[in-house]
Amino acid sequence: MEEQAKRKTVLSGIQPTSNLTLGNYLGALKNFVAMQQDFDSYYMVADMHAITVRQESARLRRRSIETLALFLACGIDPEKSTLFIQSHVPEHAMLTWVLSCNAYMGELNRMTQFKDKSARHADNINAGLFTYPVLMAADILLYQAHLIPVGADQKQHVELTRNLAERFNRAYGDTFVVPEPYIPKVGARIMSLQDPTSKMSKSDPNPNGFIAMLDDPDAIRRKLRRAVTDCEGCVTEDDSGRPGVYNLLTICSACSGSPVQEVSRELCGQGCGALKDRTADAVIAVLEPIQREYGRLLGDKQYLTDTLRQGAEKAGRTAQKTLRKVYHKVGFDSVKA
Numbered sequence: 001m002e003e004q005a006k007r008k009t010v011l012s013g014i015q016p017t018s019n020l021t022l023g024n025y026l027g028a029l030k031n032f033v034a035m036q037q038d039f040d041s042y043y044m045v046a047d048m049h050a051i052t053v054r055q056e057s058a059r060l061r062r063r064s065i066e067t068l069a070l071f072l073a074c075g076i077d078p079e080k081s082t083l084f085i086q087s088h089v090p091e092h093a094m095l096t097w098v099l100s101c102n103a104y105m106g107e108l109n110r111m112t113q114f115k116d117k118s119a120r121h122a123d124n125i126n127a128g129l130f131t132y133p134v135l136m137a138a139d140i141l142l143y144q145a146h147l148i149p150v151g152a153d154q155k156q157h158v159e160l161t162r163n164l165a166e167r168f169n170r171a172y173g174d175t176f177v178v179p180e181p182y183i184p185k186v187g188a189r190i191m192s193l194q195d196p197t198s199k200m201s202k203s204d205p206n207p208n209g210f211i212a213m214l215d216d217p218d219a220i221r222r223k224l225r226r227a228v229t230d231c232e233g234c235v236t237e238d239d240s241g242r243p244g245v246y247n248l249l250t251i252c253s254a255c256s257g258s259p260v261q262e263v264s265r266e267l268c269g270q271g272c273g274a275l276k277d278r279t280a281d282a283v284i285a286v287l288e289p290i291q292r293e294y295g296r297l298l299g300d301k302q303y304l305t306d307t308l309r310q311g312a313e314k315a316g317r318t319a320q321k322t323l324r325k326v327y328h329k330v331g332f333d334s335v336k337a
């Protein structure tokens with residue numbers, strides 16, 4: 001019991017916007033699974049974040065369940081972790097309002113994801129896209145999370161969350177745990193296979209740029225064979241200056257568990273074809289069992305529904321506790337709360 005009370009809390013989320021990619025797996029999901037052993041873990045499907053970009057409703061609903069099934073297929077165990085859909089816990093929206101009143105326009109304006117997404121969706125630069133990081137801060141602070149496993153692109157949002165937590169604690173007294181990002185050493189920024197200077201993204205209109213977690217082995221091999229590798233001749237001892245080659249070495253290393261230097265050393269002197277084949281083998285070995293388990297889980301709707309209900313209840317209890325404290329601190333009357 002003593003031990004349990006001392007366990008730190010981890011929280012993270014992924015948007016159910018499209019097919020998840022190998023980047024989502026290596027940057028985030030893989031760590032979710034590893035961390036559930038040692039931490040009190042909360043993992044959520046961030047459907048409320050997803051609507052900052054226009055979504056078709058039936059598709060979003062289906063994808064939310066499929067994303068949950070993929071979490072489970074990767075090895076997230078609902079007996080160890082609390083697994084839920086963000087919109088099932090209304091406290092996320094409620095805390096977002098209070099935090100919005102403590103967030104500055106200037107700091108939100110500096111968020112690079114907002115700038116990127118407004119450029120990509122120029123016809124729909126909505127207020128939610130702008131306040132997206134405040135909702136993310138609410139996700140984290142509701143659960144008093146210490147560590148946030150994310151890819152490198154989310155570091156800025158976790159830093160904003162830290163600032164909001166510290167500002168609130170200063171103004172109202174100790175309320176929130178101040179979280180820290182947990183960014184993997186290898187795999188924090190998997191790059192596009194077609195443009196190794198930009199991030200592999202599930203919303204890339206060119207499917208050859210990313211490997212989807214549900215791509216079959218043939219598609220994986222084909223996409224890797226077509227990867228842009230700026231390879232002059234062969235793999236060398238140190239390819240850190242060649243983004244395409246380095247990206248494949250990183251993927252191969254993260255999937256096989258061998259350090260990048262070891263993969264380089266083994267393939268040193270061989271052509272890029274050998275690197276591509278080796279990477280394809282390593283990716284397929286990781287994704288194939290996940291895909292099999294995913295297929296099985298999708299056939300068990302009752303289990304998925306039960307898991308979601310249980311997750312929402314568990315998450316709701318923790319979230320309510322924090323929100324009650326926050327409402328009291330800011331001076332809301334407690335009769336209703």
Ligand code: ATP
Pocket residue numbers: 013014015016017018021023024025026027028149150151152153154187188189190191199200201202203204
């Ligand atoms: P989109 O491209 O639609 O904006 P995304 O692929 O970035 O979405 P998110 O749901 O925003 O996906 O991200 C989920 C998690 O996966 C985050 O922790 C993010 O940092 C991580 N992640 C996403 N892409 C990569 C990548 N290429 N390399 C490493 N981690 C990534």
Ligand code: LTN
Pocket residue numbers: 011012013014015046049135136139140148149150154157
């Ligand atoms: N914004 C994140 C997804 C996300 C998240 C979170 C990550 C939503 N809420 C809370 C960590 C903690 C993204 O990856 N785009």
